[in-house]
Amino acid sequence: MLQPLNPVNRAVKNLGFMIALISSIAGCVLSLSILLSGEPLHVDVLQTRMFGTIAIHADRLSAFFLGTISFLAAVVSIYSLGYATEFLQRRNMVWLVFLYHAFLLSMAGVVMAGHTVLFLFVWEVMSLTTYFLINYDHEDPASRRAAFLYVVMTHIGTAFLVVMFMILYVYTGSFSFEAFTSAGPRLPAVAQSLIFLCATIGFGIKAGIIPFHIWLPEAHPAAPSNISALMSGVMIKTGIYGMVRVFFDFLGPEIPEWWGILILILAVTSSVLGVLYALMEHDLKRLLAFHSIENIGIILMGVGAALLFSSLGNKTLAAIALIAGLYHVLNHAMFKGLLFLGAGSVLHGTRSRNIEELGGLIKKMPWTSFFFLIGAVAISGLPPLNGFVSEWLTFQALLLGFHISDLAVKIAVPVTVALLALTGALAAACFVKAFGITFLGLPRSDHAEHAHESSPTMITAMGLLAMACVVFGVAPGLVVSALDPLASSLLGVNLSGQVALNGGMLLVPQSTSTSIAPPVLTALLMAIIVVPLLGGYLIGGKLRKRVAMTWACGLQKIGPQMQYTATGFSKPIRMIFSNIYRATHEIEISEETSPYFRASITYELKTESVFLKHLYEPVYNFIIVSARMVRRIQTGHVQSYLAYIFITLVLLLLFAR
Amino acid sequence: MNNVFGVIVISSFQLLLVLASAPLISGIIKKTKARFQRRRGASVVQPYFDLAKLLRKEVVVSPVASWLFRITPYLVFASTLVIALLVPTVVTPVPLHWIGDIITVIYLFALGRFFVALVGLDTGSAFGGLGSSREMSVASIIEPAMMLAIFTAAVTAGSTNLSIIVARLSSTPVAMLNPAHLLAFSGLFIVTIAETGRVPVDNPATHLELTMIHEAMILEYSGRYLALIEWASQMKLVVFLALLSNMFFPVGIATTWSPWALLVGSAAFFCKIIVLAVIVAVVESTNAKLRLFRVPEFLMVAFILSFLALILFFIIGA
Structure with a gap:
């Protein structure tokens, strides 16, 4: 059964993912060189008469997203070497490898495009490749449905983006992003707000913010797990990239206050509802998909607060909030990538995604469970891992913002703080459930009973991401020193050193003495374990252990x-x-x-989805009803169609006269 | 005295203080509750004997349990000790105040809770899951109220650094009587009751499956593991009482590291937390345990108090 039937297939798999790994590493190197030098990369690709010079333009913002995408892509490529083995017998590997490469390239293209035409082209390539990847298991009707829903939703998004670029073109007379950057701030207020709304909807659908999220919990579980990790970890972040690009780079810095408020409302809705829906899920991958919505919400809290503070003229605070949001982009890519790879490993080892059928996997899959635990701690925002640092920064930005004397801020800030706290606590509850039910206790089914650990490549990949979660949590200086000049350049003021790093350890927003020192905290946490170990030994001597079965309330055996x-x-x-x-x-x-x-x-x-029932169903019904009405003139007689064409022609001639 | 030696001495002093006083505070609460029930009750030092006995006893481990079961008691104990280093008890600023602020403290508690809740599910017992589920649900509604209460204090001081919050307040004693402050204090008091598992939210003295929350999670622990978990939760109570007393009434707290100031600070600290402990015992004795699904309403009160505190702060200023 495990013997590959087709050696070519195996060779394609190995070679394909190795090439993807090497090119992703190249992407990381490129991103780092831009981030370190600060020099944007500019390449003119094509001269066209209609659209001007089509160019690649990668500045610090692009480089940051490119680095995040490339790093996760490199790790997922390693993982895929092992994971894709299970498709060897039933699938054409060339197709998967082709889609995988096109997907990676298009994501890199989206964040590096410097021209509308190139951007929309790679954006569409990204949407279509993910459509085929979601549909990879096309025998499953659920996958087909998910893929269809995705492709419909994402094209609605693209439509809004096209409108947005059209408005920008009308006012700037150019399709290049550089022209938008220089002319954007001078646009009339109405046009700016229209662009803002189009970008929010267009990129919001890709990012999966509530209420545009309905495709996300269907699509992410349907795709193969390595693809889900990339979709959830980085693809939805291209939506965030687009928002930051349009809001801060094209339109900033003079913006109306309600933009920030609107983004904050969307952010808290997404984060709280995302985690609440996640709590009700028993499908491990759907649960993680809802958590992506939650984390996009947390990222947008940073972005929204940055917009709000920036509109009120406080660029310093805006920079801190933006750094917090972007930091969370990186963090979420790491831990959500890790968790999806872990879910893939569980699926691989047990053939089940339903956590009600699992349990006790910590004994059968020790490495997977250990790395999944690290991901769970990180996503719950607990110290000393990376989720804590970005949530801490978000809290700090909001707390400092409370001093701005503006009524909207005074209301928005405490509400956001309270809901961020609620989100964090609910996420912890959800991951106690997800980890506890899946990995702890007794196996609930034969699948779980006969689980096996995954291949070394898969474990290595998870280990790398777990390490990233630790490193970005313990040494925030690495990330902040890259984000600090980026936030400064986007907000157009020199703010360097606002989130200061004292000896690479300390995070101190503004001049107040608020600080955390994650490296020292971690060291202290590890060192102080000596106290209970030694204290217990001194008082009670060597620890004596007896093994006895869990109490079963007096019954013979626990089941x-x-x-x-x-x-x-x-x-x-x-x-x-x-x-x-x-x-x-x-x-x-x-x-x-x-x-x-x-x-x-x-x-x-x-449980009922309010959005499906009250937002999407009426729209869906309206489309069906209007389609039925239109059907009346669709008689099937060629004569009547000819008549329609004739009438149209006459009308057009009348108009054109 | 701002040298390495001083930092080590003061930090060790702080650790020992919290370690040593935690069982006593728990003893005082038990004694007060016993008096309310017209019992004589055990001596206030009984918890020390209990801990010593448990530390010497063997541990019973279920074959279902994983390595999480074995590391969690140490992890919870250690994270509580780190918190004890960050919270000003007798002196402000604490030597290691730059390592973590009040948000770090809250999230370190959450870290301990996360692992204890996992252990609840680790042994395959029905009670453990029941406890974990309830604990995490209650915790998620406590969190916003706690954050808002702390927010009020942090906004007053312009920083989330605990030592600075305490120092600012002790230099301007009038601010202690600010109504916003008093409201935030009441909010945090309710949070303390809930966080430390006291009546009316949880009952530390029961093992009845209908009502228990915290006890259900740690039901499978015994011997030394149980001692460490119990001791850690006693320390958690002390830390919360320290937060309540010093974030809102930092009277008598030492601001220098001179022995005299530390002595006065310790005396003041003990007076304050003993008074608070007695108040907790009175609340526990005079209230009935709430049904689990009434708890959110109770915690909503804390949330509203904290929110009102912020609004008042906004209207009348610091």
Whole structure:
């Protein structure tokens, strides 16, 4: 069974992902060289009469996103060497490798494009390759549906982007991004706001912010796990890239206050609802997909706060908020990539994504579970890992912003702070569930019972990302020193040293003495473990251990069905937030002889998506109804079609006269 | 005295103070509760004997449990000790104040909670999952209230650095009577009750499956592991009482490292936390445990108090 039927297929796989790995490393090097030198890369690609010079233009902002994309792509390429083995027998590897390469190249292209035509071209390539990748398991109707939903949603997004670029063209007379940067701030206010709204919707759909998120929880689980890691880790970040590019580079710095408020509202909605929906999921990959929505929300809190502070003239605070948001972009790429690769490893080892069927994997898959735990701690924003640093910076930016004397800020800031705290705590709850039910306790099914650890390449890839989560958490100086000049250049003022690094350790926003020192904190945490170890030894001597089975309430043996389920775990949250979930459940009990001995109990729980019901369904119904009305003139007779053509022609001639 | 030696001495003093006083505070609460129930109750030093006994006893580990079960007690204990180094108890600024601020403290507590909740699911027991689920749910509604209460204090001082918050307030004692401050204090007091698992949110003295939260998670722990977990939660209570007393009423806290100032500071600290501990015991004795799904409403009160505090702060200023 494991013997490859087609050696060519295997060679294509190995060679393809090796080339992807090498080119991703090249991408990292390019990104680092731009970040370190500060010199933008500019290459004229093509001279056209219609659109002017089509060019690649990569500044610090592009380089930062390029670095994030390339790093994750390199790791995922290593992972794919092992992971794609399972497709060897049933799939054409050339197709997968081709799509994979096109996908990586298009993502790099999106962040490096310096011209509208190039941007829209690679944007579409990115959308189409991901469409085919989501549809990779095309025998599965769910995959086909997810891919269709994705392609519809993403094209609605593209339509808004086209409109946005058209408006920019009308006012600047050029398609190049440099022209937009220089002329953007002088546009009339109405045009600016229209561009802002188009960008928010167009890029927001790609980023998966609520209420444009509906494709995301369908598409990410349907794709193969290495692709989900890339989609969730970096592809949705191209939406963030677009927003930052348009808001700060094209339109800034004179912007109305309501932009920041609107982005903050979208941000808190996405983060809180994203994590609340995630809590109800039992499909490991869907759960992670909802967490992507949550984290996009956290990133947008930084971006929104930056817009708000910038519109009120406080560029310093805006820079801190923007650094916080962009830092979280990198962090989320690392831990979400790690978690999706971990989910892929679980799927590989157990053939199941439903956590209700798992359990006890920590013994069967020790490495996967260890790295997944690191990812879970990081995404919950706990020290000393990377999620904590970016959330801390977001909190700091918001707290400092409270001093701006403006009514909207005074309301927006505390609400955002409270909801960010809520999001963090709910995320921790969700990952206790996700990790605890999947990896701990007793195996809940045969799948989990016979799980096996993944191949060394997959483990190496997860290990690399886990290491990144630790490094970016312990040494924030690395990231902040790259982001500091970037934020300064975007906001058009010299702010260097606002988030100061004292000896590479200390993060001090502004002149107040607020600081954290993650390296020292981590060292202290590790050193101080000596106290309980030594203290216990001194008082009680050597630790004596006895192995005895978990107490089973007096029954003979403890069984897996006696453990808490994921549904049970999230029950209190479901009750507390019942207004949001509107959960309905049905219990079916079949009895045999007496009500005390039940043959089976079926429990079915459904939670309702408010957005699907109240936003998308009416639109969908409207389209169906109008399509039915149009169908009346679609008779099927060629004669009538000829008549339509004739009438149209006459009308057109009348107009053109 | 701003040298390495001084830093080590003061930090060790702080660690020892929290380590040593934690069982006593827990003893005082138990004694007060016993008196309310017209019992004589155990001596206030009983918790020390309990800990010593548990530390000497063997641990029983389920074969289902993983390595998480074995490292968690040490991890929780260590993270609580790190917090004890960051929170001003008898002296401000604490020598290591630059390592972490109040947000770090909250998230370090969350780190400990995360691992204890995982351990609840580790042994395959039904009770553990029940505890973890409840603990994480309650924690997620505490968090916003706690953050807002702290926000008020931080906004007053212009920093989230705990030592600076305490120092600013102790230099302007009038600010302690600011209504915004008092509201934030009440908010944080409710948060303390919930965070440290006290009645009416949780009952530290029960093992009834209908009501227990924290106890359910650690039900499978025994011997030395249990001692470390118990001691860590006693220290957590002390740290929270220290936060309550020093963030809002830093009376008598030492501002220099001279022995006399430290002595006065220690005396003041003990007076304050003992008073607060007795208040906690009174609250515990005079209230019934709430049903689990009434707890959010109770915590909403804390949230609203903190929010009102911020609004008041905004209206009347610091």
